Amino acid sequence: METDGRRDSHSSGNPDQVRVRHVDLDLAIDFGRKELRGTAAIRFERRTGSPPDAPLVLDAKGLTIEEVTASTGGGKPARVEGVEEIPGDPIRGGSLRVPLAAGVDLVSVRYRTSPSAGALQWLDPSRTAGGRHPFLFTQSEAIQARTWIPLQDSPGVRITYSARIRVPEGLTAVMAADRKPSGGDPTVFEFAMDRPIPSYLIALAVGDLAFRPLGPRTGVWAEPSVVEKAAFEFADTEAMIAATERRFGPYRWGRYDLLVLPPSFPFGGMENPKLTFATPTILAGDRSLVALVAHELAHSWSGNLVTNATWRDFWLNEGFTVYIERRIVEDVYGVERAKIEAVLGLRELRDDLARLPERDQVLHIDLDGRDPDEGMTQVAYEKGALFLTELERAFGRTRFDAFLLDYFNRHAFQSITTGDFLADLKARLFATDPDAAAKIDLAAWVESPGLKAPFVEPTSDRLVLVEKAAADWSTGRTPADRLATGEWSTQEWLHFLRALPEKLPVDRLGELDTAFGLTGRENAEIAALWLLMAVRNGYRPADARLEAFLTSIGRRKFLIPIYRELIRTPDGLARARAIYARARPFYHPIAVESVDRLLAGR
Numbered sequence: 001m002e003t004d005g006r007r008d009s010h011s012s013g014n015p016d017q018v019r020v021r022h023v024d025l026d027l028a029i030d031f032g033r034k035e036l037r038g039t040a041a042i043r044f045e046r047r048t049g050s051p052p053d054a055p056l057v058l059d060a061k062g063l064t065i066e067e068v069t070a071s072t073g074g075g076k077p078a079r080v081e082g083v084e085e086i087p088g089d090p091i092r093g094g095s096l097r098v099p100l101a102a103g104v105d106l107v108s109v110r111y112r113t114s115p116s117a118g119a120l121q122w123l124d125p126s127r128t129a130g131g132r133h134p135f136l137f138t139q140s141e142a143i144q145a146r147t148w149i150p151l152q153d154s155p156g157v158r159i160t161y162s163a164r165i166r167v168p169e170g171l172t173a174v175m176a177a178d179r180k181p182s183g184g185d186p187t188v189f190e191f192a193m194d195r196p197i198p199s200y201l202i203a204l205a206v207g208d209l210a211f212r213p214l215g216p217r218t219g220v221w222a223e224p225s226v227v228e229k230a231a232f233e234f235a236d237t238e239a240m241i242a243a244t245e246r247r248f249g250p251y252r253w254g255r256y257d258l259l260v261l262p263p264s265f266p267f268g269g270m271e272n273p274k275l276t277f278a279t280p281t282i283l284a285g286d287r288s289l290v291a292l293v294a295h296e297l298a299h300s301w302s303g304n305l306v307t308n309a310t311w312r313d314f315w316l317n318e319g320f321t322v323y324i325e326r327r328i329v330e331d332v333y334g335v336e337r338a339k340i341e342a343v344l345g346l347r348e349l350r351d352d353l354a355r356l357p358e359r360d361q362v363l364h365i366d367l368d369g370r371d372p373d374e375g376m377t378q379v380a381y382e383k384g385a386l387f388l389t390e391l392e393r394a395f396g397r398t399r400f401d402a403f404l405l406d407y408f409n410r411h412a413f414q415s416i417t418t419g420d421f422l423a424d425l426k427a428r429l430f431a432t433d434p435d436a437a438a439k440i441d442l443a444a445w446v447e448s449p450g451l452k453a454p455f456v457e458p459t460s461d462r463l464v465l466v467e468k469a470a471a472d473w474s475t476g477r478t479p480a481d482r483l484a485t486g487e488w489s490t491q492e493w494l495h496f497l498r499a500l501p502e503k504l505p506v507d508r509l510g511e512l513d514t515a516f517g518l519t520g521r522e523n524a525e526i527a528a529l530w531l532l533m534a535v536r537n538g539y540r541p542a543d544a545r546l547e548a549f550l551t552s553i554g555r556r557k558f559l560i561p562i563y564r565e566l567i568r569t570p571d572g573l574a575r576a577r578a579i580y581a582r583a584r585p586f587y588h589p590i591a592v593e594s595v596d597r598l599l600a601g602r
């Protein structure tokens with residue numbers, strides 16, 4: 001079926017004929033109407049061999065196009081006649097076909113976004129930490145950039161961009177780009193990204209934001225009441241960058257800052273270049289959830305520097321990134337903590353494999369005609385990372401690290417396919433050591449469902465003790481208040497809870513709750529898992545906490561399993577509907593889409 005691994009079935013653009021190279025944005029933010037308004041001025045390149053009358057075709061989803069102009073060599077812009085807005089399907093959205101007269105080298109689109117744009121979340125002041133100012137943020141990955149910018153929205157197309165953003169008085173705009181001085185007007189912010197990036201990495205946030213430096217090239221943005229806590233949590237960021245550079249080459253993006261978003265941010269983190277976006281649910285107060293920072297930072301190499309060319313190559317982004325994340329955790333926090341993360345990750349992979357159809361269990365997944373979000377499972381993340389871990393084992397760390405360093409250098413600022421990676425692997429690693437290569441079954445790893453290739457199960461001594469504690473309590477040998485949990489980390493608690501029997505009587509859950517105050521835990525990871533167990537077993541003392549959790553946190557990874565568990569019983573379904581009716585306006589469009597689908601039984 002696949003003829004060219006480079007063809008992106010999720011974009012309507014024509015980069016093989018006319019390829020976008022630079023976008024200059026001039027946008028005003030209108031919180032009242034929930035819209036962005038302005039222009040996108042697009043520079044492009046006609047590819048050799050393409051027909052002389054080839055148009056420029058852009059993705060545009062839900063945009064209101066007001067006018068399209070074109071100019072030649074810096075000349076006067078003239079309105080373009082014959083522009084076509086082509087309706088598309090619900091997943092890809094539409095496209096904009098702009099005829100190009102000979103010599104035209106700049107096309108400017110004046111447009112407005114829709115209030116329901118999938119990339120944008122508009123928050124009323126009541127949904128922010130400060131409660132006094134509205135907040136806006138974008139989430140462009142995977143294919144949402146087209147809902148706020150007309151462009152060729154494919155990870156195989158790399159562009160530079162510049163932007164001028166006008167905001168209401170008193171608010172600050174940040175973008176995943178360099179900040180430029182903007183001529184004294186405090187309501188205008190200017191940015192430039194001068195390294196070629198895929199469109200899914202274009203990002204903007206506007207709100208009441210404060211900044212705290214962490215190190216010479218690192219810092220954190222957040223609402224003023226959150227920024228100190230965030231600065232404490234992220235204190236190891238510079239050490240993480242240094243560790244990654246030591247192994248995988250220089251950090252090539254200049255600054256590395258983090259932005260802590262309001263709690264409705266639908267993901268844990270998003271690797272927007274120079275400015276990782278993060279959920280406030282990782283601010284645990286004890287730095288126990290900062291593997292997420294290591295993850296998003298690792299994307300500065302795997303993902304942002306070397307990018308998946310299409311969404312079926314998503315595992316190249318995420319599998320590599322989980323592998324590097326664990327290497328960073330090992331260097332900064334020690335080998336035991338890295339092993340713990342690997343054990344927890346494999347557990348989550350097995351949970352996903354148990355519910356996914358076979359076609360979704362392969363790394364090189366077929367996503368044609370589907371939302372790329374459907375490939376966002378632990379298969380891409382953990383099976384991908386496990387594959388790389390086995391390569392490391394077969395060839396030895398020294399040689400595998402050298403291969404990776406060389407891979408990042410040679411493909412820096414390129415978008416590549418699974419086929420490109422495999423060709424590299426064979427030519428540059430397998431060819432050097434046929435005996436090691438013979439241990440790796442590439443087809444089993446890349447094209448087969450499940451876990452068919454042999455691998456070494458990750459283990460952790462500390463988690464073995466946790467499993468023993470879980471068994472001692474489950475079999476009734478040791479009461480909860482006698483378990484030696486005193487020094488347990490967040491990860492050990494998570495492993496403990498997962499090691500308990502799925503079905504437990506409510507009085508047994510009550511015993512745990514009394515001993516360990518689980519319903520009252522502030523740590524969002526522990527709370528989410530405990531609430532899942534409470535729902536599964538009908539433990540009602542957690543009801544109020546459940547409602548508070550689901551109406552105050554919009555991170556999809558927490559919401560989906562809990563709603564999925566709730567709707568398994570008629571009573572739970574009714575509660576899910578009642579809670580969701582209140583929570584829905586607070587969730588991000590991406591989370592709304594997922595919960596809607598779940599509640600509709602799709």
Ligand code: BES
Binds near residue numbers: 266292373
């Ligand atoms: N790039 C992803 C987030 C993403 C993937 C957004 C696909 C939209 C489509 C990001 O790097 C990520 O993987 N985030 C994880 C956290 C991480 C520690 C595994 C998340 O948000 O859960």
Ligand code: ZN
Binds near residue numbers: 295299317318321
């Ligand atoms: Zn990631």
